[in-house]
Amino acid sequence: MKICFREGHRLSDFLWFVALGGVPEIVASLAIADKSLVWMGGYLGFMLLFGVAEVRFLCRHCPYYNQHSGRTVHCKAMWGPTKWFKHKPGALGSLDKVMLYLFFFVAFSFPIYWLVLRPEFLALYLLSIIIMIWTLGRYECNRCMFFGCPFNRVDKATRDSFLESEKRSQCTSCK
Numbered sequence: 001m002k003i004c005f006r007e008g009h010r011l012s013d014f015l016w017f018v019a020l021g022g023v024p025e026i027v028a029s030l031a032i033a034d035k036s037l038v039w040m041g042g043y044l045g046f047m048l049l050f051g052v053a054e055v056r057f058l059c060r061h062c063p064y065y066n067q068h069s070g071r072t073v074h075c076k077a078m079w080g081p082t083k084w085f086k087h088k089p090g091a092l093g094s095l096d097k098v099m100l101y102l103f104f105f106v107a108f109s110f111p112i113y114w115l116v117l118r119p120e121f122l123a124l125y126l127l128s129i130i131i132m133i134w135t136l137g138r139y140e141c142n143r144c145m146f147f148g149c150p151f152n153r154v155d156k157a158t159r160d161s162f163l164e165s166e167k168r169s170q171c172t173s174c175k
């Protein structure tokens with residue numbers, strides 16, 4: 001199978017990601033709001049902090065971080081946040097990985113208490129996370145040019161072949 005790398009992102013890619021990735025957050029927010037609007041506000045505040053942490057520990061290493069000129073990020077997961085941090089191409093360092101995984105763990109486990117109180121929301125939350133991870137792995141992570149990402153699913157042979165070749169316009173239809 002010929003792999004077409006995603007060389008750039010459009011607003012429609014971001015909207016697709018928001019529709020997919022927003023479901024667990026909406027479900028979690030509804031479960032928390034059912035018991036406490038204050039805790040829901042805390043959860044949403046943490047998710048904003050999570051966005052900043054994602055830019056700091058993951059995005060700034062990504063080649064897509066600088067795909068558009070200017071001071072804002074434009075990719076499938078982020079559209080519009082300021083490039084707060086200097087671009088640092090290459091693989092993530094140990095601290096970046098630890099912090100990224102820590103933020104992911106807290107982001108996904110924070111609402112568990114309230115979700116357990118609403119089993120139907122817990123089921124929907126877990127199912128939506130599974131669907132999100134599967135879909136990203138199937139349609140995004142296997143085409144991503146950020147080979148230093150811990151979630152990249154491009155096989156080694158394809159990656160090596162791509163890096164050896166300077167031709168990046170082979171799959172212009174896949175942009």
